[in-house]
Amino acid sequence: MSKLSEKLYERAKPLWDKESENYFVSAMAEGTLDEGIYRAYMLQDHCYLIDYIGILEWMQGRAEDAEVAEFLKNAADSTRFEKDTVHVPNMKNLGITDEEISSTVKAPDSEEYLSYMMDKAQESLIYGITALLQCSWSYAYIAQKVADRYGEKLESSPYADWFSAYTSAEYQEANQRWIDILDRVAKDISPAEEEKLCEIFEKCAHYETRFWNIFISADNEK
Secondary structure (H helix, E strand, O other): OOHHHHEEEEEHHHHHHHHHHHHHHHHHOOOOOOHHHHHHHHHHHHHOOOOOOOHHHHHHHOOOOOHHHHHHHHHHHHHHHHHHHHHHHHHHHOOOOHHHHOOOOOHHHHHHHHHHHHHHHHHHHHHHHHHHHHHHHHHHHHHHHHHHHHHHHHHHHHHHHHHHHHOHHHHHHHHHHHHHHHHHOOOOHHHHHHHHHHHHHHHHHHHHHHHHHHHHHHHHHO
């Protein structure tokens, strides 16, 4: 019998493959992405991470399974550490000020995506775990696929660190732990519930596309 994660992968892979060809990601790999667009992405991603951490913490407080609760705590802690020690310093290196950070408002598509994930978490903890996993897994998959495609040429890109962060052994291992947790929690669910989780995962993949497109639209308007 196939694991849930294998079915989620099958549903999302076509969307992830398409996203690996996305203009924003390709321009980062080629080093041609306008820095102003990257700044906008970093500000929006910072807003996203704050809410993402909040959803993880909310789920942790309601997890009855000790292993799941510990995983969610670790996921929230590691995401916060990454935000504070990597993401924020990178924004400062781009010249982004504290005022810009504090005054940035989430884009409507990002707000809708985050609200959807929180709604799913409130419906069921397993729904929330599935929704948030898609974000982690998609970044791991897309970054690796693009890195493989560009090879050594990626090293000359000013955005090479973005790819190295999501292709690192640490990130890939953390993502695998998430997959393993979900497979364990979902091992006895019904086919109907399994299909529901696949639908949630696929919808989150579509939301991820919309998030990238925020910045593509901004670049096209220049």
